[in-house]
Amino acid sequence: xSISQKLSPFHHTLSLSLETFTVNASKVSLHLHLRMSESAAxxxxxxxxxxxxxxxxxxxxQSDKTSENGLNFKATELRLGLPGSESPEPVDERFLPLKSGxxxxxxxxxxxxxxxxxxxxxxxxxxxxxxxVKDHKPGVPVKEKNSSAAAAPASKAQVVGWPPIRSFRKxxxxxxxxxxxxxxxxxxxxxAEAKSxxxxxxxxxxxxxxxxxxxxxxxxxYKSYVELSYALEKMFSxxxxxxxxxxxGCGRDGLNESRLTDLLRGSEYxxxxxxxDSDWMLVGDVPWEMFICSCKKLRxxxxxxxxxxxxxxxxxxxxxxQ
Amino acid sequence: MDRRFPFKVLEHIFSFLDAxxxxxxxxxxxKSWFETERRTRKRVFVGNCYAVNPLxxxxxxxxxxxLTLKGKPHFADYNLVPDGWGGYAWPWIEAMAAxxxxxxxxxxxxxxxxxxxxxxxxxxxxxxxxxxxxxxEGFSTDGIAAIASTCRKLRDLELRxxxxxxxxxxxxxxxxxxxxxLVSLDFSCLDSEIKLSDLERLLSRxxxxxxxxLNRSVTLDVLEGLLRRAxxxxxxxxxxxxxxxxxxxxxxxxxxxxxxxxxxSLSGLWDLLPEYIPVLYSVCPRLTSLNLSYATVQxxxxxxxxxxxxxxxxxxxxxxxxxxxxxxxxxxxxxxxELRVFPSGADLDEEDVALTEQGLVSVSxxxxxxxxxxxxxxxxxxxxxxTIAKNRPNFRCFRLCVMEPFAPDYRTQQPLDEGFKAIxxxxxxxxxxxxxxxxTDKAFEYIGxxxxxxxxxxxxxxxxxxxxxxxxxxxxxxxxxxxxxxCPFGDTALLENAAKLETxxxxxxxxxxxxxxxxxxLSQKMPRLNVEVIDEHPPKTRPDSSPVxxxxxxxxxxxxxxxxxxxxxxxHKNPEVGVSRLSTR
Numbered sequence: 001x002s003i004s005q006k007l008s009p010f011h012h013t014l015s016l017s018l019e020t021f022t023v024n025a026s027k028v029s030l031h032l033h034l035r036m037s038e039s040a041a042x043x044x045x046x047x048x049x050x051x052x053x054x055x056x057x058x059x060x061x062q063s064d065k066t067s068e069n070g071l072n073f074k075a076t077e078l079r080l081g082l083p084g085s086e087s088p089e090p091v092d093e094r095f096l097p098l099k100s101g102x103x104x105x106x107x108x109x110x111x112x113x114x115x116x117x118x119x120x121x122x123x124x125x126x127x128x129x130x131x132x133v134k135d136h137k138p139g140v141p142v143k144e145k146n147s148s149a150a151a152a153p154a155s156k157a158q159v160v161g162w163p164p165i166r167s168f169r170k171x172x173x174x175x176x177x178x179x180x181x182x183x184x185x186x187x188x189x190x191x192a193e194a195k196s197x198x199x200x201x202x203x204x205x206x207x208x209x210x211x212x213x214x215x216x217x218x219x220x221x222y223k224s225y226v227e228l229s230y231a232l233e234k235m236f237s238x239x240x241x242x243x244x245x246x247x248x249g250c251g252r253d254g255l256n257e258s259r260l261t262d263l264l265r266g267s268e269y270x271x272x273x274x275x276x277d278s279d280w281m282l283v284g285d286v287p288w289e290m291f292i293c294s295c296k297k298l299r300x301x302x303x304x305x306x307x308x309x310x311x312x313x314x315x316x317x318x319x320x321x322q
Numbered sequence: 323m324d325r326r327f328p329f330k331v332l333e334h335i336f337s338f339l340d341a342x343x344x345x346x347x348x349x350x351x352x353k354s355w356f357e358t359e360r361r362t363r364k365r366v367f368v369g370n371c372y373a374v375n376p377l378x379x380x381x382x383x384x385x386x387x388x389l390t391l392k393g394k395p396h397f398a399d400y401n402l403v404p405d406g407w408g409g410y411a412w413p414w415i416e417a418m419a420a421x422x423x424x425x426x427x428x429x430x431x432x433x434x435x436x437x438x439x440x441x442x443x444x445x446x447x448x449x450x451x452x453x454x455x456x457x458x459e460g461f462s463t464d465g466i467a468a469i470a471s472t473c474r475k476l477r478d479l480e481l482r483x484x485x486x487x488x489x490x491x492x493x494x495x496x497x498x499x500x501x502x503x504l505v506s507l508d509f510s511c512l513d514s515e516i517k518l519s520d521l522e523r524l525l526s527r528x529x530x531x532x533x534x535x536l537n538r539s540v541t542l543d544v545l546e547g548l549l550r551r552a553x554x555x556x557x558x559x560x561x562x563x564x565x566x567x568x569x570x571x572x573x574x575x576x577x578x579x580x581x582x583x584x585x586x587s588l589s590g591l592w593d594l595l596p597e598y599i600p601v602l603y604s605v606c607p608r609l610t611s612l613n614l615s616y617a618t619v620q621x622x623x624x625x626x627x628x629x630x631x632x633x634x635x636x637x638x639x640x641x642x643x644x645x646x647x648x649x650x651x652x653x654x655x656x657x658x659x660e661l662r663v664f665p666s667g668a669d670l671d672e673e674d675v676a677l678t679e680q681g682l683v684s685v686s687x688x689x690x691x692x693x694x695x696x697x698x699x700x701x702x703x704x705x706x707x708x709t710i711a712k713n714r715p716n717f718r719c720f721r722l723c724v725m726e727p728f729a730p731d732y733r734t735q736q737p738l739d740e741g742f743k744a745i746x747x748x749x750x751x752x753x754x755x756x757x758x759x760x761x762t763d764k765a766f767e768y769i770g771x772x773x774x775x776x777x778x779x780x781x782x783x784x785x786x787x788x789x790x791x792x793x794x795x796x797x798x799x800x801x802x803x804x805x806x807x808x809c810p811f812g813d814t815a816l817l818e819n820a821a822k823l824e825t826x827x828x829x830x831x832x833x834x835x836x837x838x839x840x841x842x843x844l845s846q847k848m849p850r851l852n853v854e855v856i857d858e859h860p861p862k863t864r865p866d867s868s869p870v871x872x873x874x875x876x877x878x879x880x881x882x883x884x885x886x887x888x889x890x891x892x893x894h895k896n897p898e899v900g901v902s903r904l905s906t907r
Contacts, residue, residue: 161400161807162782163665163698163725164756166457168483168511172538172616173667176593207487215405216485235405297513 167216171203208236208269208300219292225284232271236300273298332358342367361385368392369827371409371433372852375880376417387426388452389418393433395830395874396780397805399457402832402872404858406887409433411458412442419446427452427478434458440465444472451503452478462487463512471496477530480508488513494520499527506533510559510590515539518547525551532584535559538592542567542575549578558582560590563598563617572601580604589613589638596623606630610657613638615664621647621676629654635691636660641677641698648681652688661685662696665725679706686713694719701732702759707741717749721756727783727808730760737761743768746776756780766790770797778803788815795819805830812869813840820848824877832856832872839866841873845893852878855891 206215215235222228271283274297283291283298336359339345349359365388368374380386393409395402411433418425425447435458443450450473463486469479470493494516497504502524509516516539525531531552540548540561549555567575579585585605594617609631614624615638624639624647631637634655641663643651651658663677679702686692686709693716702724711717730737738759746752746769755776757765761784769776770793777800784790788811794804796819804826812835823829823844838855845853856872882892 159727161397161402162727163723164400164780164782165665165698166399166483167401168457169615169664172592176616176618205485205487 167203174203204273204295204297206232206235206298206300209302209305217298219295224288225291228283229271232298232300268303269300270303271298271300329354329358333362336362340365364388365427366390370876370878371411371414372880372883373827373876373878376414377421378880380417380421384422386418386422387424388429389414389425389427390429390431391433392431395805395828396432396803397807397830397832398432402807404856404887404889407856407890408883408885408887410885411435411439415439415442415446419443423447424449426450427454429454429456430458431456432458434460435465436460437462437465437468441468444468447473449475451475454478454480454482455484456482457484459485463489463493463514466509467493467496470494471498474498475503477503477505478507479504480506480535481511482508484511486512490514492517492520494524497524501527501529503530504528505530506557507531508533508535508559510535510537512537513539518544522547522551528552529554531555533557533587536561536590538562538590541565542598543571546571546575546578549575549582553581554584555582556584557587557611558585558589559613560588560592562592563590564593564595567598572598576601576604583608585609587611587613591617593617594619596620599623599627602627603630607632609634611636615640615662618642618666625650631655633657638662638664640664640666642666643681644676645678645681645684646676648677649684649688652684655689657691658685658689659691660694661689661692663698664696665698675700679703682706683709683713686710690714691716693717696721696723696756698723698725700725701729702738702741703731703733704736704738704741704744705731705733707738708744711744711748715748716751717745718751719754720745720749720752721754721780722758723756724759727758728760729758737765739765739768743772746772750775752776754778757784758782760784762786763789763793766793767797770794773798775800777801779805781806781809783808785809785811787811788813791815792818795822801825802827804828806834807831808833810835812836816840817843817847820844820851823851823875824848826877828874828876830872830874836870836873837866838864838868838870841870842866842893844875850877850879851875852882853893854886855893856889857891858889860889 203216203218206217217231217235219228222231272280273283273291273295274280275294276296278296280299286294332355336345336348339348339359342363342365345359345363349356360382361384363383364385366379366383366386367390368379369392371391371393391411391414393411394407397403398407409432411430415428418428419442423446426449428443428450429452433455435455440461443453450469453469453473453476458481461484466479466481466486469476476497504524507528516537518540521540525534525548532555534548534552534555534557536548536559538561542561542563542565545560549558579601582605585608588602588605588609588611591614594614596619599619606627607630610633612628612631612634614627618640620642621644624643628634628637628647629650632654635657637651637655637658637660639647639662643663648663651661663681677699679699682695682697682699683706692714695717696719699722702722707722724738731741738757739762742757742761742765746755752773753775755769755773755778757769757780761781763786766785766789769779773779776798779794779798779801781804790809791806791811792815794801795815801822806829809831816836817840841853841855845851852875854874854876855870856874857870859871861868886892
């Protein structure tokens with residue numbers, strides 16, 4: 001399970017590239033073309049959207065194609081259509097004219113009510129909810145145009161690595177915004193202050209005894225200790241060689257106890273974190289929400305070294321487990 | 323008559339050649355020129371650490387004193403390359419330590435550097451002077467301590483945006499107790515607090531220190547004391563600029579800053595509070611470089627500061643500067659050569675966006691020496707791009723990031739093809755270009771036709787078809803690095819232009835429509851390319867038609883690398899062997 005995959009349930013999904021976008025007095029026409037080999041399309045059981053266009057747009061795109069000889073586009077081009085339909089049908093509202101100047105939302109997220117959502121290949125993407133999800137998906141960018149600007153903030157999803165800002169800068173801005181929120185309100189004219197929250201990432205470094213390099217993870221992509229522990233295990237399993245517990249493979253089903261308490265109980269390694277007061281604490285004690293607010297850094301260390309840590313917490317765990 | 327120049331004469335002539343491009347050309351002329359050049363090259367640059375074997379490099383350049391290496395693809399900066407991909411510095415350090423113990427400078431970018439590497443450097447190169455690590459990871463402050471304590475002639479220690487395992491602040495105390503030869507020290511990327519007394523003492527015994535970049539944990543109240551100990555600074559990166567100071571402290575700090583008579587570059591300024599702007603007034607008139615990209619101050623305060631910086635050549639700032647602020651820059655900073663405007667993360671959905679294309683237009687009008695731009699903006703127009711191109715045909719680097727993917731010209735709803743056409747047509751010296759917004763294949767046709775000096779091109783969410791890639795690969799003669807994400811093309815253009823790839827350093831494509839079969843074909847066709855498939859969600863079976871998540875193709879004389887992680891497949895040259903590691907899935 002990779003870091004980037006965890007960033008958003010809708011990440012790396014598919015977008016349709018816009019070929020022509022013409023505006024005339026009455027209508028906006030959209031051309032949605034999906035390029036893909038037809039065998040792969042059949043294999044994936046494509047559910048596709050119908051394509052619609054004004055006459056002029058169609059002619060335009062046709063002539064574009066015929067002028068491009070040498071590269072056989074027709075053969076590789078797949079037109080979109082609703083299941084079972086051959087001819088273009090009126091498409092639903094999402095693709096109707098945008099007012100010029102209306103904010104367009106780039107949204108990978110198409111929620112479960114829409115049937116044509118594609119998700120990247122992985123069984124881990126439980127959130128997508130589409131029956132047509134297969135294991136290997138093309139890396140097709142999907143674009144949904146949302147005609148109602150009001151819906152924009154809600155459906156705004158995050159794309160990996162976009163906009164292209166270095167993580168160092170992202171992390172710096174993220175932490176300065178959370179600092180400002182916690183502090184006084186003297187800088188109330190600072191716009192940036194009000195805008196932190198769900199869109200920000202909470203990158204923390206994760207290091208481990210004996211590992212040659214650090215990882216960084218975004219705590220906001222996990223919703224519970226279970227998810228976090230699974231991700232950590234996956235990330236560092238090559239170093240522990242199964243010491244994170246012999247329950248390596250069976251973790252996908254729902255667990256009764258948090259895996260972290262399993263870790264704390266039995267194995268050689270424990271997960272600790274540095275909190276806002278620069279104290280090192282054992283992970284798993286406080287409620288998840290509180291944890292992500294106060295965690296600055298994670299470190300996986302040997303149990304023997306963790307004994308001096310927050311003994312109260314250790315005892316608390318012991319008493320829980322007995 | 324022996325028409326060849328004597329070796330000594332050639333050697334003398336070649337000693338005037340600094341640029342490695344020139345040296346590379348010279349070494350192709352004939353064997354004796356190759357030999358002479360290689361014996362005289364002191365600064366070695368390897369743009370892709372996997373393009374060549376480290377031992378071969380060590381053997382070829384016996385007088386090597388400086389080594390610069392780059393590892394991961396550029397898009398690793400934006401989390402598009404999974405951790406563990408590669409770029410390990412160790413084989414290089416090991417090779418150099420064994421054969422080139424007189425090496426003095428090592429500069430690494432986007433590589434994995436371990437504490438072991440740093441310890442090896444410290445132990446092996448007795449005259450070691452310069453260590454610059456940019457966007458590197460894998461080491462801790464222990465490794466830095468090793469360098470500090472052992473490299474007695476250390477001049478430069480710069481950690482630029484590295485991911486360091488910060489085990490605490492006492493590495494500073496490891497520098498030699500007697501005076502140090504430090505000229506530049508940059509630890510701005512470290513998290514933890516350092517011991518103030520260690521730093522103060524270090525400054526007191528480093529009379530040659532010209533560049534000091536503190537980390538954020540150094541608070542404002544201690545800055546004055548540090549500056550008093552280093553009044554000769556030319557470059558200063560402050561720590562956090564937001565603590566409460568009483569009037570006396572403010573006045574002392576102002577005085578200390580005004581004593582920095584040689585200060586030309588200022589950065590840091592984390593969380594700069596508006597009330598401290600006057601403190602900086604005294605240094606402004608001399609500044610040639612100002613990095614305000616972490617200073618969260620609003621436009622009026624920025625204008626207040628920038629209107630005093632008449633000598634400014636390089637400005638990094640956030641979009642809080644707004645169009646109005648950039649107008650001031652256009653008026654006051656006539657020497658400006660480089661401008662970067664970063665997004666502050668303010669909500670993009672607001673109707674009244676204060677930083678628009680107008681800001682860049684103003685700067686392009688007013689700043690006649692402007693040649694390098696990085697501009698993040700919500701939306702743009704063709705008209706603005708045309709105007710900018712007309713104003714500034716001297717652009718060498720133009721990177722525009724319209725943050726809304728597929729955003730057209732917001733006035734005309736047209737793609738931004740015509741705008742970028744103007745840029746590449748007029749800016750004949752353009753070396754680096756990043757495009758964004760709604761772009762059709764036409765835009766890339768223009769780029770292919772006009773951008774003859776373009777070396778690096780970055781593309782995201784653009785184009786319609788394979789034609790786009792075809793235009794670029796068949797048109798851009800000087801293209802060396804091409805990186806593409808989320809564009810709708812794949813196999814055809816890639817295979818038709820395979821030969822071009824050997825003239826380039828690398829090609830990165832992610833979330834495009836490249837099939838596994840095409841990768842195999844390309845690899846078989848071009849044995850001197852490494853075709854690496856990066857796939858974190860590999861399918862159970864991999865038929866030829868299945869698409870791949872990411873590919874990274876680069877020319878190499880070192881063959882497929884041996885250190886690929888499990889999610890990277892290098893296609894074997896021998897088709898019978900197939901793809902390495904396929905069977906583990």
